[in-house]
Amino acid sequence: MTSQSSTPSSLTSKLRRLDLGGAVVGLRFLGATAGFVLGEGEIVLVDAEETRVEAHKGAVLSVAGDDRRLLTGGDDGRVVATTADGAMQALFEQKGRWIDQVAAGADGTVAFSAGKTAHFLPVKGERKSHDFPSTVGGLAFAPKGTRLAVAHYGGVSLWFPNAQAKPEFLEWKGSHRGVLWSPDMRFVVTTMQEAALHGWRLADGGHMRMSGYPSRVTSMAFTAGGKFLATSGSSEAILWPFASKEGPMGKQPSMLAPRDVRVSSVAAHPRDEVVACGYEDGLVLMVRISDGAEILLRAPDGAPVTALAWRGDGGALGIGTESGAAGLIAF
Amino acid sequence: MPEAASSKIPVTVLTGYLGAGKTTLLNRILSEPHGKKFAVVVNEFGEIGIDNDLVVGADEEVFEMNNGCICCTVRGDLIRIIDGLLRRKNDFDGIIIETTGLADPAPVAQTFFVDETVGAKTALDAVVTVADAKWLKDRLKDAPEAKSQIAFADVILLNKTDLVTETELKDVEMRIRAINPFARIHHTQRSEIAIDKVLGQGAFDLDRITAIDPDFLEGGHRHFHDEDMRSYSFATDKPLDPDKFFPWIQELTQREGANILRSKGILAFKDDADRFVFQGVHMILDGDHQRPWRADEAKVSRIVFIGRQLDAAALEKGFLSCVA
Numbered sequence: 001m002t003s004q005s006s007t008p009s010s011l012t013s014k015l016r017r018l019d020l021g022g023a024v025v026g027l028r029f030l031g032a033t034a035g036f037v038l039g040e041g042e043i044v045l046v047d048a049e050e051t052r053v054e055a056h057k058g059a060v061l062s063v064a065g066d067d068r069r070l071l072t073g074g075d076d077g078r079v080v081a082t083t084a085d086g087a088m089q090a091l092f093e094q095k096g097r098w099i100d101q102v103a104a105g106a107d108g109t110v111a112f113s114a115g116k117t118a119h120f121l122p123v124k125g126e127r128k129s130h131d132f133p134s135t136v137g138g139l140a141f142a143p144k145g146t147r148l149a150v151a152h153y154g155g156v157s158l159w160f161p162n163a164q165a166k167p168e169f170l171e172w173k174g175s176h177r178g179v180l181w182s183p184d185m186r187f188v189v190t191t192m193q194e195a196a197l198h199g200w201r202l203a204d205g206g207h208m209r210m211s212g213y214p215s216r217v218t219s220m221a222f223t224a225g226g227k228f229l230a231t232s233g234s235s236e237a238i239l240w241p242f243a244s245k246e247g248p249m250g251k252q253p254s255m256l257a258p259r260d261v262r263v264s265s266v267a268a269h270p271r272d273e274v275v276a277c278g279y280e281d282g283l284v285l286m287v288r289i290s291d292g293a294e295i296l297l298r299a300p301d302g303a304p305v306t307a308l309a310w311r312g313d314g315g316a317l318g319i320g321t322e323s324g325a326a327g328l329i330a331f
Numbered sequence: 332m333p334e335a336a337s338s339k340i341p342v343t344v345l346t347g348y349l350g351a352g353k354t355t356l357l358n359r360i361l362s363e364p365h366g367k368k369f370a371v372v373v374n375e376f377g378e379i380g381i382d383n384d385l386v387v388g389a390d391e392e393v394f395e396m397n398n399g400c401i402c403c404t405v406r407g408d409l410i411r412i413i414d415g416l417l418r419r420k421n422d423f424d425g426i427i428i429e430t431t432g433l434a435d436p437a438p439v440a441q442t443f444f445v446d447e448t449v450g451a452k453t454a455l456d457a458v459v460t461v462a463d464a465k466w467l468k469d470r471l472k473d474a475p476e477a478k479s480q481i482a483f484a485d486v487i488l489l490n491k492t493d494l495v496t497e498t499e500l501k502d503v504e505m506r507i508r509a510i511n512p513f514a515r516i517h518h519t520q521r522s523e524i525a526i527d528k529v530l531g532q533g534a535f536d537l538d539r540i541t542a543i544d545p546d547f548l549e550g551g552h553r554h555f556h557d558e559d560m561r562s563y564s565f566a567t568d569k570p571l572d573p574d575k576f577f578p579w580i581q582e583l584t585q586r587e588g589a590n591i592l593r594s595k596g597i598l599a600f601k602d603d604a605d606r607f608v609f610q611g612v613h614m615i616l617d618g619d620h621q622r623p624w625r626a627d628e629a630k631v632s633r634i635v636f637i638g639r640q641l642d643a644a645a646l647e648k649g650f651l652s653c654v655a
């Protein structure tokens with residue numbers, strides 16, 4: 001099916017181009033400052049100026065954060081928190097280990113993992129650790145409270161670091177990599193090694209199998225209010241409907257912004273029902289979910305889009321690519 | 332796309348039963364003055380005698396794909412490690428993966444075909460197995476892992492040859508050949524070997540499948556017909572029908588994939604000027620048109636399976652039924 005719209009409108013003239021000199025592996029806004037994380041250990045903080053800091057000696061393996069701090073885990077065994085002014089603090093260090101996953105919780109709590117072991121760092125008090133049956137593939141705090149979803153082989157464990165109880169286990173065969181809670185905490189969804197997502201309805205443990213992708217899903221985000229789960233992995237943005245209590249089962253996903261290259265990154269606008277879609281050729285579109293209207297934000301340059309993030313107020317979008325060509329666009 | 336293939340980072344898998352000399356070989360590769368830098372994935376820390384800040388510990392975590400099949404296994408930890416290593420890809424020229432003595436090489440190899448990111452940026456170069464000339468025969472009897480490691484190998488170092496007689500050496504080599512007629516076998520002592528005989532083999536590169544000439548030693552086949560792990564080779568000079576061959580090989584590998592460790596073929600299709608080559612690991616097949624048949628080349632289709640408990644007569648009948 002071809003797009004019915006006439007020539008898509010374009011805002012590419014508003015794009016501020018940045019050449020960061022290394023592959024972007026993560027991106028978050030710290031207030032008005034965009035923090036671009038490069039694979040080889042540097043963080044570039046961009047507002048009116050560009051500030052470059054070296055957070056890790058080695059590769060950055062995972063990126064998370066809130067609107068104040070950028071959290072990174074590296075193959076140097078460190079978990080580092082970086083603020084908009086470029087100040088860095090090592091929250092943890094274990095030589096010879098890789099920090100595979102990091103996650104940011106409400107009120108400044110932090111979680112991270114090295115191999116099978118997940119750690120929870122409260123703002124005050126003792127670090128808590130737990131060994132899972134296999135390597136932690138994904139780590140996510142519930143939107144409220146201190147429960148963690150920990151993805152590994154064979155399913156997801158829901159871990160209360162402050163409780164003695166054994167983590168609750170949600171089983172599904174295969175390797176689970178990314179993990180995400182729905183904003184209403186009714187669902188937990190994972191990206192799998194196979195080209196599929198798996199979800200659990202927490203109320204009754206019901207399974208949700210979301211498949212049909214031509215490649216592995218590496219990027220997913222719930223849209224404002226949690227009505228849809230937007231995902232990469234196909235040559236259009238696939239949006240699964242999550243508004244009803246049942247979740248997406250038995251319903252068709254919406255497919256937006258179809259092209260002949262795959263979507264490599266998605267980011268949901270924090271307020272409006274709009275998603276940003278980055279493709280494997282470097283093109284970035286902004287799409288309105290209600291009618292599929294598209295606005296071109298970045299023309300293709302051949303390098304896959306590896307990171308997209310909205311500013312907290314939704315007034316700007318950051319774009320990172322594998323080649324290090326990046327951009328900022330304010331609306 | 333030879334250009335794309337050559338830009339991929341080569342990966343060498345080192346296997347071998349405990350005590351065969353695998354770590355000695357690894358230390359040799361790392362210490363030779365070849366000017367190359369390797370990332371090394373090991374399972375036991377502390378055995379590497381060379382300073383190398385790119386040594387990563389692995390957990391050998393094997394998981395089954397969610398397709399209900401027992402042979403479709405993948406090393407999940409390797410996907411994670413290689414993803415991580417690729418973020419510093421300018422730092423090294425190749426990756427060497429050392430497996431434990433008890434490891435089955437298949438999940439390691441399959442990882443490079445199953446994961447898209449890993450497969451796009453790295454290429455499996457060869458499975459290198461170090462075998463103990465004195466003890467291999469015993470291990471083949473009592474350790475199924477040792478048998479898989481021989482069956483899977485592209486290169487075999489028959490090591491510690493100074494500890495056996497000429498006759499014993501011939502005998503163990505025949506046993507190896509009965510299982511795996513293709514691997515390049517090198518006789519070594521203390522794992523001493525030129526590095527270019529181990530690295531840069533291109534064993535999984537379709538462009539480098541030149542000929543399939545099983546090196547069956549005289550009598551080897553007959554003598555060890557009771558081996559449960561062996562190779563099966565079939566050939567025909569009649570052109571094949573692709574519409575018969577592809578459904579057959581697909582159905583065969585789906586059904587018998589767990590028992591077929593490796594497969595390889597060079598095929599001549601009817602009305603097709605090109606050689607078609609393929610190779611497979613259990614159920615995973617990789618094939619393509621390679622180059623035109625040369626005028627001086629016999630257009631013979633040849634196919635080989637290394638596996639266990641395969642029905643040779645049925646395989647041959649199936650293959651020959653693909654004749655156009």
Ligand SMILES: [Zn+2]
Nearest residue numbers: 400402403614
């Ligand atoms: Zn299988």
